[in-house]
Amino acid sequence: MFSGAQISLYPMTGDFVGVITRALAALDPHRDRLRIETDDISTLIIGTPDVVFAAMRDLFAAAASSGEHCVLHATISRGCPGEPDDPICQTPELTGPMAPLDERKARAHQAVKDAAVIGQEAAAQFSLYTLGIDGHMDEIYGCIDFLKNSGVFEKSKNFCTKLRGDTGAVFSTVHEALVRFGPPAGHVTIDLTVSANSPSKR
C-alpha cells in the first residue's frame, strides 16, 4: 500500500508566508510517521491515512487560528497501482476482504462520533473516486449516504459534497470516506478543499 496527499495551504493575506511558516509547527508531532517533500505548488505527505489526516487537520487548524481566510487543498490517494508499497504506509485497516456496506457505514459513523473536538469551524467539499472497479457509483452513493448522516453534511453539489462543522469532525468524516469506501486494497482518491474564515455568503 502507498498512501498520502499532496497538500497546499492558501492564506488570503499579504503575510501568507508568515501564516504558513507559523502553522508548520503543527506538523511536528506527526513528522516521525510521515515522509515530507515540498515544491512551489504543494507538499507531499506520505504515511498511513490516520496520520496523514491528523497532520492535515492540525496544519489547517493552526493556519485558521490566525483569523485570516485560509484554504487547504489536498489531493489524497491510497492504493494507486502506479506507486510502490512503502513500509511507512502499512496499516491493518486496508487489508482483508471488503465488509458489507452497512457495516462499513456503521464503523465510519462511530469514528466520526469519537473524533477529537478542535474548536475551529471548517467548511469543506470533496469528491471521492473509487477507481478500477465496476459499479464505482455504488461505493460513491454508499459514501454519500454516510455523509448525509455524518452530522457535518451541509449539501450535495455537482461533482462533490459539502460539509460544515468542527474541524475535527470534518477531517474525520473525509478520512472515513477514504478508508471505508472502495475495496480495502483498492485505488481510491479524494479531491478535498477545506476553508475557514471566508467573508463570502454560503
Place this chain on the structure above:
Amino acid sequence: MFSGAQISLYPMTGDFVGVITRALAALDPHRDRLRIETDDISTLIIGTPDVVFAAMRDLFAAAASSGEHCVLHATISRGCPGEPDDPICQTPELTGPMAPLDERKARAHQAVKDAAVIGQEAAAQFSLYTLGIDGHMDEIYGCIDFLKNSGVFEKSKNFCTKLRGDTGAVFSTVHEALVRFGPPAGHVTIDLTVSANSPSKR
C-alpha cells in the same frame, strides 16, 4: 453528457476580494455558453469542456496579471453517471467509439500546438481519473506519455503530473487530458491546481 467544474481562485493578498472581483470580467465573453453558481467555497461552471477551459484560463490569467501570488483550483468532471444530460454540455467531441490511443495522443498534441498564447507563465499540477473502466491505469499512462511530450511537462510527482509554461498551452494540455483519455462518453475527472507568481522555489 454533463460536464463542468467547481472552481476556486485564491489570491494570496489582503485584497483577495478585489483581485477576484476584477478578474471576474474575464468570464464575460463565455457567460452565454455557461451556467454559473457560486457559494463560499467554489463557483460551478457548467458547459462543454472547451468553453469551461477557456473560461478558467481567462479567469486565471486575469487574476495572475495582478502580480499577486494567485492559485486556481478546479474539480473538473465529464460524463458522471449521477448527473443529468444537459443541452449546454452537448459536444460532438464526446460521442462515438474510442479511437486508438496513438490517434488520440496525436490529436491532443496538435491541439496544444494550436493553443492561443496568453503571455502569462503558469505552473500547474493535476491528476486524471478515468472511472468505471477496467484497466484505468492504461488510459492514465497513455495520458502521462502525452504530457511528457506536450512541451509543458515539468515533472512527474506522486499522485499527479506537474506542468509549466504559457497559460494557454498549460490549460490546453489539461483540456486535452480530459477529453482524449477514457471512453468518449465515460466518466472522467481531473483535480487541477494552477499557480502564478509564487515566491517559493521549484
